Amino acid sequence: MLGRIARAKSPPLWAAALLIGVSHGLYTVVIGVRMAPDSHGYAHWSARLIESGFDYPSIIAQASGGFPAILYALFGTLLAGLRLVFGSEWAAALVVLNFGTHVILGLLIVRLVARLTRNAPAAWGALLLYLGCFDLLMWVPFVLSDATFVLLTFGIFTLAAARILGTSQGWGRVVVPATAAVFYRPTGLVLLPDLAWAFYLSRSGRKNLRRQAIFTALAVAIPTAAFAFVWVIQEPSRWPLDALSTSFRIMAAEYSKGEVVSGRPETYHAPPAELIDYVIISADRFVHFFAIGARDFSVVHWVVEAAFFLPVYALTAWLGIALGRGRTTFEVRERKVFLAAFGALLSYAAFHALVQVDFDWRYRTPILPHLILLAAGGLADLMRRRST
Numbered sequence: 001m002l003g004r005i006a007r008a009k010s011p012p013l014w015a016a017a018l019l020i021g022v023s024h025g026l027y028t029v030v031i032g033v034r035m036a037p038d039s040h041g042y043a044h045w046s047a048r049l050i051e052s053g054f055d056y057p058s059i060i061a062q063a064s065g066g067f068p069a070i071l072y073a074l075f076g077t078l079l080a081g082l083r084l085v086f087g088s089e090w091a092a093a094l095v096v097l098n099f100g101t102h103v104i105l106g107l108l109i110v111r112l113v114a115r116l117t118r119n120a121p122a123a124w125g126a127l128l129l130y131l132g133c134f135d136l137l138m139w140v141p142f143v144l145s146d147a148t149f150v151l152l153t154f155g156i157f158t159l160a161a162a163r164i165l166g167t168s169q170g171w172g173r174v175v176v177p178a179t180a181a182v183f184y185r186p187t188g189l190v191l192l193p194d195l196a197w198a199f200y201l202s203r204s205g206r207k208n209l210r211r212q213a214i215f216t217a218l219a220v221a222i223p224t225a226a227f228a229f230v231w232v233i234q235e236p237s238r239w240p241l242d243a244l245s246t247s248f249r250i251m252a253a254e255y256s257k258g259e260v261v262s263g264r265p266e267t268y269h270a271p272p273a274e275l276i277d278y279v280i281i282s283a284d285r286f287v288h289f290f291a292i293g294a295r296d297f298s299v300v301h302w303v304v305e306a307a308f309f310l311p312v313y314a315l316t317a318w319l320g321i322a323l324g325r326g327r328t329t330f331e332v333r334e335r336k337v338f339l340a341a342f343g344a345l346l347s348y349a350a351f352h353a354l355v356q357v358d359f360d361w362r363y364r365t366p367i368l369p370h371l372i373l374l375a376a377g378g379l380a381d382l383m384r385r386r387s388t
Contacts, residue, residue, distance in 0.1 A: 003045040004130040006312050007219065008109070009120055010108060010114040010120045010123035010124070010375050011123055011124055011127050011281045013107050013110070013111065016106060016110050016127050016261060017103055017106075017125075018105075019127065019131060020102070020103050020106045020127075020128060020130065020131065023131055023181060024099070024103075024131070024137050024140070025099065026093065027137060027140075028137075028140050032141060033091050033092050033095050033141060033142040033143065034141045034142045034143070035091070035142070035178070036142050036143070036144055038060070038144060039091075039142065039143035041089075042072075042075070042076065042143065042144070042145075043079070043094065044061060044144070044303065045063055045069075045072075045076055046076050046080045046083060047080075047083065048062070049076055049077070049080045050080050050083060050084065052081070053235070054077075054331040056070075056073060059076075060073070064246070066188040066247050066250045066251075067244075067247055068243065068244070068247075070183060071182065071183060071185065071188070071189075072145075072147070072183075072185065072186070072187040073183045073184075074180060074183045074184040074186075075145045075148075075149075075184050075185060076259050078094075078148070079094065082094055082097075083114070088248060090139055091143045094143055095111055095141055095142075095143070097147075097148065098139075098140045098141070098142075098146075098147035099140050099147075101147050101148050101150075102136070102140050102147050102149040102151075104151055105136075105147075105150060105151045105154060105369060106127070106130045106131075108150050108151075108154060108155060108369075109126055109130055109154070109369050109372055109373060110123055110126050110127050110130070110157055112158055112161060112373060113126040113372075113376040113377075113380075114374060114378065115165075116161075116165075116330075116334050116337055116338075116373075117330075117334075117376060117377060117380035117385055119379075119380035119383060119384070120377065120385070121369070121380070121383055122377070123376070125375070125376050125379045126373070126376040128376075129166065129311070129312060129372045129375060129376070130372055132304075132307060132308050133308055133368055134304050134308065134374065135305075135308070135361065135365065135368055136365060136368050136369075139362060139365060144196035144362075145184065145185050146362060146365050148184075149184055149187075149188075149365075149366065150365050150366055150368070150369065151238065152177065152180075152181050152184060152368045153181060153191060154366075154369040154370070155177070156174060156177050156178050156181065156191060157194070157198075157340070157341070157344065157361075157369075157370070158272070159173060160174050160194075160195060160199075160202075161198075161337045163198070163199075163339065164198060164201055164202045164333060164336045165333050165334070165337065166172045166333060166335050171199060173194075173197060175195070178192070178195055180193045185254065187348070187366065189351075190344075190348050190351050190366075193343075193347050194340075194343060194344045194347050197340060197343040197347075198340040199342070201336040202336070202340055204232075204336075207371055211358055214261070222243050222346075222350060225350075225356065226279065226282055226350070226353075227275075227279065228260045228353070229282075229283065230255075230275065230278035230279055230282055231275060232248060233248065233251055233252050233255050233278055233285060234252075234255075234272075234275055234278055235252075236248040236249045236252045242376055243262065251355060251356070254356065255272060255278055255281060256271055256272070257271065258271050258272060258281060259281070259356075260281060260284045260285050260288050260357065261285075261288050261291070261294070261357045261358075261359065262356055262357065262358050262359045263359040264295075264359060266295055266320060267288060269281050269284065282353050282354055283353070283357075285315040285352065285353040285354075285357045286349055286350065287351035288357050289352050289357050289364060290346075290348045290349065291361070292306055292309045292310070293305045293306075294303045302360060311335055312371050312372065312375040313371075314378075315374070315375035315377075315378030315379050315382075316371060316375050316378055317375075317378075318382065319374055319375075319377045319378035319379065319381055320342060320374075321336060321379055322333060322334035322378075323339060323342070324336060327379075328381050329381050329384040329385060330377070330381065331378075336379050338373075338374060341370040341373050341374050342367075344367060344370045345367050345370055345371070345374075348364075348366055348367045349367070352364070362374045
């Protein structure tokens with residue numbers, strides 16, 4: 001069986017689309033349209049946006065929440081547009097759009113893996129991992145921004161990867177959608193350091209890929225940013241601006257409870273007293289961001305999560321070690337793309353380690369395509385070594 005797969009070609013995009021469409025489409029139809037707590041807020045404000053004649057300043061001023069309302073403006077606009085076109089069926093229309101973007105996302109991952117690895121088993125492996133990634137599929141039926149946002153972010157990553165590989169020129173077409181993503185969902189802000197890292201990799205020579213330089217930069221930048229952040233969290237009045245002041249107060253209240261994973265008391269620490277206590281909570285959040293599951297998951301849920309995350313983490317770790325040692329079977333530009341993907345993992349994990357690890361790990365969805373890409377890279381590296 002493995003020999004046949006090794007001699008096969010990468011999965012044709014039509015076949016990948018059919019497999020994803022049938023299997024994940026069946027799940028979406030069975031589940032139907034779902035509303036989460038955030039969905040009701042989106043529904044309310046998208047309706048208000050229409051009623052106001054798309055008076056964005058007025059609606060943004062009225063809306064309140066953990067992050068400035070302007071950072072949700074484009075998703076609110078999308079929902080308003082669906083309301084105008086589809087009327088009372090706007091929620092169902094969004095789920096259809098979610099499903100369409102979900103299928104396209106799978107094709108983007110498979111295509112990028114095939115291009116980077118030139119290894120058919122790795123491309124098939126990426127497709128199988130995508131088919132088994134429940135943490136992406138589960139949000140498709142929900143009236144939320146997750147499915148469309150993940151496609152947007154990984155689409156931007158593929159544009160950046162093309163610049164790193166030298167198959168496309170100019171960063172304007174990357175920066176424009178990345179800027180739009182900032183106003184689609186607050187975590188779009190994480191794209192800014194991601195793209196800065198990708199841009200650096202695209203311009204760096206072979207010597208700049210030395211692990212010592214990379215590790216030194218990260219060892220200085222990450223702790224400095226983390227300490228500065230938790231210093232403000234310890235006393236939110238230290239934040240000098242009105243902008244984000246509400247966000248800092250909300251986050252400070254969560255830290256004051258020792259919260260690690262939101263709504264999961266079994267993960268909480270004792271209420272912090274010293275600055276180092278805040279740092280420890282944040283560090284624990286970083287670890288829990290990659291958790292496979294929670295104590296109250298059912299046996300079936302644990303099996304599904306383990307079937308995806310255990311091979312993904314193992315193969316990703318293999319590739320990370322190989323990159324760190326400078327002993328991969330990939331060319332320099334290909335290694336840079338994988339390093340860009342690792343940078344995305346780190347930046348999203350660091351962001352949520354400081355801000356929040358949510359109850360059901362929904363905010364982790366943007367890194368799942370990168371994890372599949374890296375795991376497929378690890379598989380390709382292993383198979384190349386085996387064949388030599």
